[in-house]
Amino acid sequence: MPEILGNFDIGLEEARAQSLEKIVSMGEYRFRRDAMVSYNKEQMVKGLGERFHVVLSRYEYDINNGELWGKDMDEPAINSFIRGRDHRREHGNPVDYKREEADVIGFGKIQAIMADRNTPFGTVIMSASQPGLEGSTYNDNFIDFHTKKTDENGRVFVESQRVSSGLTMDETLEKISAFATFAIDEDDPAASLLENPIAIENSLTAEDLKFYMYKDHDYMDERTFGVIIKNVSYLIDTYAESLVSAPRDKNYHRLLANTILNKSDEVAERIKIDGVKVWEKLSPIPTGYHVGREIEAYGYREVKEVKAGCGISGGFGLVGEESVKSVADFDPKKERILCCTCPFCKEKVEAVIKNGRIKCPRSECGKSAKWED
DSSP states (O other): OOSEETTEEHHHHHHHHHGGGGOOOHHHHHHHHHHHHHHHHHHHHHHHHHHHTOEEEEEEEEEETTEEEETTOSSOHHHHHHHHHHHHHHHSOGGGHHHHHHHHHHHHHHHHHHTOTTSOTTOEEEEEEOOOSTTOSOOOOEEEEEEEEEOTTOOEEEEEEEEEOOOOHHHHHHHHTTTOOOOOOTTOHHHHHHHOOEEEOSSOOHHHHHHHHTTTSOOOOHHHHHHHHHHHHHHHHHHHHHHHHOTTOHHHHHHHHHHHHHHHHHHHHHHHHHOHHHHHTOOOOOOHHHHHHHIIIIITSOOOOEEETTEEEOOOOOTTOOOOOSGGGGOTTSOEEEEEEOTTTOOEEEEEEETTEEEOOOTTTOOEEEOOO
């Protein structure tokens, strides 16, 4: 089982949270603790977004004097690209120099096209970012779609959407070949993609292109994704808080992560059947009791693996799981002991697994849940 959701390493965050114990200042402790909880929430939502292939971010650029300016920025956006590249030349990883230069060149081409008065509204520029070379700092896999637009007040701007991609390098190149061809640097193909954004000036919209790039993969609209997040938000809050408040409770964190992933998958499937309007009307019950019930229902199930932007999105194995040596080890009637944290009473126990169920041995609790290997 993986320890990482997207680029989020659960083990690393547990270790970071343990470092809080060394902080003496209460003000610093609260500040860093709140920041960690917020980060944990954001990363879980981001991981789910990658799992369902949802828009990761949306941004607007104003057009001033032939240049793209980020909203509320006091300079052209490309200045930030250039400073970042120059800083990385002094403090970064040499394996990334070529792609970082390509990033600046590519954005310059996007700016030149979008800021040109002759470029028609509705023009879309597609720019793909694949993971870097071995040892690279850049591990994300996403596609940016930039659309030239105007609003009812005559403001001209560029809307940029970033979506996670489940496509490999070869699959990405095959799909974009329908619109453009250019020389690929075999030593660093990701740099070639960044250096050559593709302008599409026909009737295709960013939504059309997103569907085209994901036609072999699941894709979810933002409305549906928002409904899913609403239905697991209290689980995400519990999970993010537990990573910081109980950093050594490793099995509880992994059970919560699996619960979130499995319930999110189930809600997604139910929305396909019932329709998103039905699920928009439902509100989850955010109590500790219901968190325990959700863990019982979803936490011990195997999590479906899906291809996501940063690799494979799957579930998490419990710490202390024993290895199997023969098919007999999969016998559901075989009694086994698992050192874990009971999801109901929150105590560390040696739980008994027998006849397809796992049971808390504490007389004060004694609750059990279905167990699936």
